[in-house]
Amino acid sequence: xxxxxxxxxxxxxxxxxxxxxxxxxxxxxxxxxxxxxxxxxxxxxxxxxxxxxxxxxxxxxxxxxxxxxxxxxxxxxxxxxxxxxxxxxxxxxxxxxxxxxxxxxxxxxxxxxxxxxxxxxxxxxxxxxxxxxxxxxxxxxxxxxxxxxxxxxxxxxxxxxxxxxxxxxxxxxxxxxxxxxxxxxxxxxxxxxxxxxxxxxxxxxxxxxxxxxxxxxxxxxxxx
Amino acid sequence: xxxxxxxxxxxxxxxxxxxxxxxxxxxxxxxxxxxxxxxxxxxxxxxxxxxxxxxxxxxxxxxxxxxxxxxxxxxxxxxxxxxxxxxxxxxxxxxxxxxxxxxxxxxxxxxxxxxxxxxxxxxxxxxxxxxxxxxxxxxxxxxxxxxxxxxxxxxxxxxxxxxxxxxxxxxxxxxxxxxxxxxxxxxxxxxxxxxxxxxxxxxxxxxxxxxxxxxxxxxxxxxxxxxxxxxxxxxxxxxxxxxxxxxxxxxxxxxxxxxxxxxxxxxxxxxxxxxxxxxxxxxxxxxxxxxxxxxxxxxxxxxxxxxxxxxxxxxxxxxxxxxxxxxxxxxxxxxxxxxxxxxxxxxxxxxxxxxxxxxxxxxxxxxxxxxxxxxxxxxxxxxxxxxxxxxxxxxxxxxxxxxxxxxxx
Numbered sequence: 001x002x003x004x005x006x007x008x009x010x011x012x013x014x015x016x017x018x019x020x021x022x023x024x025x026x027x028x029x030x031x032x033x034x035x036x037x038x039x040x041x042x043x044x045x046x047x048x049x050x051x052x053x054x055x056x057x058x059x060x061x062x063x064x065x066x067x068x069x070x071x072x073x074x075x076x077x078x079x080x081x082x083x084x085x086x087x088x089x090x091x092x093x094x095x096x097x098x099x100x101x102x103x104x105x106x107x108x109x110x111x112x113x114x115x116x117x118x119x120x121x122x123x124x125x126x127x128x129x130x131x132x133x134x135x136x137x138x139x140x141x142x143x144x145x146x147x148x149x150x151x152x153x154x155x156x157x158x159x160x161x162x163x164x165x166x167x168x169x170x171x172x173x174x175x176x177x178x179x180x181x182x183x184x185x186x187x188x189x190x191x192x193x194x195x196x197x198x199x200x201x202x203x204x205x206x207x208x209x210x211x212x213x214x215x216x217x218x219x220x221x222x223x224x
Numbered sequence: 225x226x227x228x229x230x231x232x233x234x235x236x237x238x239x240x241x242x243x244x245x246x247x248x249x250x251x252x253x254x255x256x257x258x259x260x261x262x263x264x265x266x267x268x269x270x271x272x273x274x275x276x277x278x279x280x281x282x283x284x285x286x287x288x289x290x291x292x293x294x295x296x297x298x299x300x301x302x303x304x305x306x307x308x309x310x311x312x313x314x315x316x317x318x319x320x321x322x323x324x325x326x327x328x329x330x331x332x333x334x335x336x337x338x339x340x341x342x343x344x345x346x347x348x349x350x351x352x353x354x355x356x357x358x359x360x361x362x363x364x365x366x367x368x369x370x371x372x373x374x375x376x377x378x379x380x381x382x383x384x385x386x387x388x389x390x391x392x393x394x395x396x397x398x399x400x401x402x403x404x405x406x407x408x409x410x411x412x413x414x415x416x417x418x419x420x421x422x423x424x425x426x427x428x429x430x431x432x433x434x435x436x437x438x439x440x441x442x443x444x445x446x447x448x449x450x451x452x453x454x455x456x457x458x459x460x461x462x463x464x465x466x467x468x469x470x471x472x473x474x475x476x477x478x479x480x481x482x483x484x485x486x487x488x489x490x491x492x493x494x495x496x497x498x499x500x501x502x503x504x505x506x507x508x509x510x511x512x513x514x515x516x517x518x519x520x521x522x523x524x525x526x527x528x529x530x531x532x533x534x535x536x537x538x539x540x541x542x543x544x545x546x547x548x549x550x551x552x553x554x555x556x557x558x559x560x561x562x563x564x565x566x567x568x569x570x571x572x573x574x575x576x577x578x579x580x581x582x583x584x585x586x587x588x589x590x591x592x593x594x595x596x597x598x599x600x601x602x603x604x605x606x607x608x609x610x611x612x613x614x615x616x617x618x619x620x621x622x623x624x625x626x627x628x629x630x631x632x633x
Contacts, residue, residue: 025495032366033323054324054366056441056449060499075495082320082366088404092435 021064023073024189026182027093029118030103031111032081035138038169039103040076042178048170055080058093065183067190074186086121094125099132099185104153106137106166107145112153119160132188133162136181141168251283258287267294273466277518279511281462285378288458292379295465296390303382315353317364324369325349331373333454347381348373355389362392362400370445371396374457395469399444407444410473411436412536416529417477417520425484432490434497439476442504446472450504463514470526475517479504482513 028036037059041049044061059078064071077093079085102118104111115135122133135157137148150166157164165181254275261271272291275282282288293300312318325348332341352372356364371391375384398406414436419426441449446464451457464471480487480501490496 023495032320033327051327051329053327053330053449054369056367056444057437058498060495060502062495062499080366084363084365084402084404088408089437089440092437 021071021073022190022193023075024098024186025075025077025096026099026101026185027077027079027097028101028103029079029090029121030081031105031108031114031118034081034103034105034108034111035169036078036081036103039101039136039138039167039178040078042169043074043182044076046179054082057085057089065186067183067186070190072186072190074182076182091125094122094127097127097131098189099134100127101134101136101182101185102162103136103138104148105139106148106153107139107142109147112137112148112156115156130192132185132192133160134181134185135160135162135164137164137166139168139170140166141171247280251280254278254280255283255287258282258291262290262294269294269297276462276466277514279515281459285458288378288462289380289383292375292461292465293383293387296387296394298386298390300383300386303386305382312349312353315357317356318353320366321349321352321356321364321369324366325352328369328373330452331370331448332377344373344376348376351376351381351385351388354385355392358389359393362397363402365399365404365444367441367445367449368392368396368399370448374446374448374454374461377454378458378461391465395464396444398469407440409533410470411439411443412533413470413473413526413529414439414477414480415536416532417474417524418480420524421477421481421520422484425481425487428488428492429480429497432492432497433494434501435494438498438502439473439480442476442479443472447475447504452506456508456510459510460514463517467518468521468526471517471521474521475513478513478517478520479508481516482508 028040030036032054037052037055038049040059040061041047041052044063055078057080060075061078062073062075064073066072077097079090079093100122102115104115106112119133135153137150137153150164153166154164163184165177165184167177167181169178258272258275261268261275272294276291276295282291315321325345328345328348329341332344348369352364352369356362372384372388375388375391378384379387392400398410401407415426415429418429446457447460448457451460460475463475483501483505486500487497490500
């Protein structure tokens with residue numbers, strides 16, 4: 001059933017190729033309270049959630065987007081931040097992810113210092129280097145409380161070959177920005193996988209992504 | 225079919241508005257019975273358990289203040305003073321607790337003035353840190369605050385503090401280990417229960433590889449995190465406080481089974497099934513589901529499921545088979561205190577268990593892979609559950625779910 005995640009039809013093999021819609025599965029991780037739920041909610045619902053609570057286990061949100069005329073389902077898996085949930089609970093959801101979003105809170109230096117542990121977490125779940133990762137610094141609207149400067153974050157992102165985005169899920173002006181971040185990931189995935197066919201069965205780790213060279217056009221360039 | 229039929233039963237339940245007069249008189253009678261059970265010396269705890277399980281539960285929060293402590297065998301004559309606030313900031317979990325409590329706005333009644341809610345949030349933080357400080361073996365988990373807030377809102381700070389402490393060292397103990405391995409182990413009971421009743425749903429979920437995390441917040445918050453109507457939450461707490469610590473996982477299974485048609489109509493993939501099941505319907509027929517969860521517990525007691533539960537992971541990852549087996553074996557060893565207590569109570573236990581088993585076996589036609597869920601007469605059920613709960617109150621609560629492996633090797 002590994003390939004079922006890729007298809008919206010429940011009858012793999014019987015659909016005409018044009019009707020298939022691809023699914024991009026993205027896991028969102030980071031310390032408790034950095035705003036993972038707000039970011040994913042902002043992207044999927046287009047607004048900042050009224051009241052959010054602690055995420056217990058894993059929450060799921062999805063949004064259908066269109067890239068170059070192709071409808072793509074973006075699935076966001078929003079995970080609990082508390083450390084005890086990582087070990088035995090969340091691992092199931094690392095399977096077959098196509099991209100990882102690391103989130104820290106720009107007003108909370110500790111959440112930034114935890115990033116290496118989260119990166120290590122990913123490594124332990126045998127996510128290959130080819131799985132795109134991005135770094136998001138959230139709560140940019142709280143400039144007066146800033147604890148993690150852009151320069152430091154950029155340096156860290158560079159050292160891990162990740163693009164950095166600083167944003168605010170709360171600030172309405174940033175609505176497009178949050179959208180743009182996830183769209184950038186989706187573009188990247190689309191360019192990596194010009195044609196995503198069924199994946200090898202039984203693999204516990206991530207599926208091999210497209211073997212073709214990255215298209216510059218769909219790469220990490222971002223104008224935000 | 226059984227499940228469809230019972231949906232109608234739920235819809236026409238007196239609690240849902242029809243037959244109100246009849247329910248009013250039964251409610252009045254039940255209030256009298258609860259008061260009577262409280263009035264005798266010693267308090268008739270078995271009767272209180274039956275009341276907490278049977279239709280409508282304990283009815284009012286005033287009753288809950290009086291009965292909940294009895295269900296936990298607690299004496300509340302001398303309540304300790306309000307915990308000192310100075311221990312707060314130094315606790316290792318302080319920041320996590322604060323973060324979660326601050327975000328728990330939805331747990332408070334809509335329309336409550338901000339300053340009142342903020343005062344309660346302070347008390348919530350105090351209770352949690354007080355219990356954690358006094359019990360260094362307990363570890364805070366996100367969701368614990370959802371349980372504590374329920375006790376705070378019903379009982380007030382002082383009574384909630386002592387009850388939550390007792391509950392944390394008993395019913396919730398497994399969730400508060402340093403790791404969530406035991407929590408995961410308890411979640412492993414879910415699929416075997418579903419399989420017994422509806423193999424088709426079970427197979428569908430297995431094929432979708434949905435896992436059991438959709439039920440994690442249900443289990444570790446006793447549904448406090450996912451139900452928006454506080455009346456439903458306290459009704460379930462009546463039930464869970466009166467029963468075996470594994471009852472919430474039976475209730476989780478019953479919710480999945482109640483939604484069998486939706487599940488089977490869903491696309492067979494992890495995301496779709498997870499998404500469907502994690503969105504819990506708010507109009508569940510609670511009384512019907514409670515009674516059905518009780519039926520399932522009597523028919524398929526934890527002892528019968530323990531082995532399968534221990535093997536759940538091995539189906540997913542072959543590499544962990546041995547580890548899981550070791551884990552399950554390790555859990556079979558009670559410490560010396562429990563061993564002594566067990567000996568003392570072995571006789572009572574055996575009787576109660578045998579009774580429940582015999583009852584279940586007499587009614588169950590063993591036909592594997594076929595749907596089988598037998599309705600028990602409500603009184604029979606509550607008596608059986610009340611007796612079972614009473615019999616295990618000093619042992620199973622302390623090391624559930626390992627008890628059952630021990631008794632049925």
